[in-house]
Amino acid sequence: MSLRIGAKLPHTGSSANGAAVRSxxxxxEEAGFDSLWVSDxxxxxxxxxxxxxxxxxxxxxxxxxxxxxxxxLTLTAxxxxxxxxxxxxxxxxxxxxxxxxxxxxxxxxxxxxxxxxVLGVGAGWLAEEFAALGAxxxxxxPRMAEVIGVLRSCWSGRHEGLLVLPRPVGGAxxxxxxxxxxxxxxxxxxxxxxxGWLAQQAAADLDxxxxxxxxxxxRSAAQAAGRDASSLRVVLRVADSLGRLEQVAAHLSDLVAAxxxxxxxxxxxxxxxxxxxxxxxxx
Numbered sequence: 093m094s095l096r097i098g099a100k101l102p103h104t105g106s107s108a109n110g111a112a113v114r115s116x117x118x119x120x121e122e123a124g125f126d127s128l129w130v131s132d133x134x135x136x137x138x139x140x141x142x143x144x145x146x147x148x149x150x151x152x153x154x155x156x157x158x159x160x161x162x163x164x165l166t167l168t169a170x171x172x173x174x175x176x177x178x179x180x181x182x183x184x185x186x187x188x189x190x191x192x193x194x195x196x197x198x199x200x201x202x203x204x205x206x207x208x209x210v211l212g213v214g215a216g217w218l219a220e221e222f223a224a225l226g227a228x229x230x231x232x233x234p235r236m237a238e239v240i241g242v243l244r245s246c247w248s249g250r251h252e253g254l255l256v257l258p259r260p261v262g263g264a265x266x267x268x269x270x271x272x273x274x275x276x277x278x279x280x281x282x283x284x285x286x287x288g289w290l291a292q293q294a295a296a297d298l299d300x301x302x303x304x305x306x307x308x309x310x311r312s313a314a315q316a317a318g319r320d321a322s323s324l325r326v327v328l329r330v331a332d333s334l335g336r337l338e339q340v341a342a343h344l345s346d347l348v349a350a351x352x353x354x355x356x357x358x359x360x361x362x363x364x365x366x367x368x369x370x371x372x373x374x375x
Contacts, residue, residue: 095344096354097372098127098180098327102361103166108159110169116361117170120177123365124373127178127210128170129329129356132163132185137220145217146292146331164197171205179205182329182356183214183272183290187232188225191239192256195246198267199260207261212290212327213240214272233277240269240285270327279306283313288325288353295333295357298343303328304350311351327354334358337368341375 099120103113120128136156144152167179179201186194202209215232216222222229246256248264260267271278271286282289289310291303303326311321328347333340340357347355359368 095348095352096126097124097369098129098178098354098356099125099359099361099365100182100329100356101128101130101166101170103130103161103163105158108161113161113166113169114173117174117177119361119365120359121174123359124369125177125359125365127180127354127356128167128174129180129182129212130161130163130166132181132183133160133218133221134162134185134188135221135224136160136218140218140220142217142219146294164201167209168201168204171201171208175206177208178210179208180210180270180327180356181212182292182327183212183270185216185218185221186213186239187215187235188222188227189239191242192246192251192254194239195243195251195256198243199247199256199258202260202267203258207266209260210268210270211243212270212272214290215278233281236271236281237285240271243269268325270325274306276309279310280313283310283315283319283321283324284317286324288327290327290329291352292329292331294331295336295340298330298340298347300343300346300350300352303347303352307351325353326351327356328352329356330358332358334360337371341372344372344375 102116140152143150163181163184198211215236219229244264245251247260249259268287270288270290271282272290307326314321330340359365
């Protein structure tokens with residue numbers, strides 16, 4: 093299978109409006125990208141006290157004072173103006189969400205998009221956000237497995253004597269759930285209960301060997317659970333890749349050898365997205 097190439101759909105700051113989301117989705121699909129992905133925060137604190145997992149020193153240096161469109165509603169807007177691209181979350185903070193309502197929302201979006209939703213989920217890292225939503229931060233890891241179980245039960249159409257309809261287009265197992273994170277527990281969850289793993293690395297620090305190591309741990313967990321490890325997908329979100337796509341392209345063959353099935357990069361939809369896609373596709 094050839095490497096799939098996805099793009100982050102801008103939906104924050106100056107892009108946090110309907111016209112920008114729709115025009116970006118159209119431009120990125122026309123450019124050739126295989127998928128569009130959004131991130132997820134419901135609220136952000138004025139000052140981040142939590143340890144940020146995606147920097148070497150644990151400090152979040154980006155401004156939290158920006159408009160930030162909700163993930164699933166943003167994908168619904170993108171679904172309305174596209175017909176081919178997969179639509180993914182990278183990642184939805186799962187333990188913060190009410191699972192039955194999320195099951196309904198995800199199945200609805202899957203139906204409206206013709207079966208194009210990919211639900212990338214993670215345990216989250218921002219304790220202040222959990223507190224604002226009345227969710228427990230301490231047990232967010234174990235809750236991941238619980239919520240995924242509820243989602244799939246709902247997607248079967250019946251959950252604890254209740255009808256939860258519509259089902260996803262492909263049925264209860266037809267809406268893929270990719271588990272994010274790099275901790276041993278996250279990799280184990282990806283292998284045991286996920287449909288694959290959603291990894292993240294910064295463009296300046298791409299490390300195919302680390303991806304290969306973690307992907308092997310995920311697949312070992314799957315095999316130990318009696319699952320077909322070869323059926324699990326590996327999607328790599330390459331953060332901070334705007335302006336660094338040549339650097340990303342230079343690593344693609346090694347990433348494929350490491351087991352990556354899809355990369356998701358940052359692209360300027362108003363620039364030359366077709367050229368960006370061509371650069372990556374020809375690598």
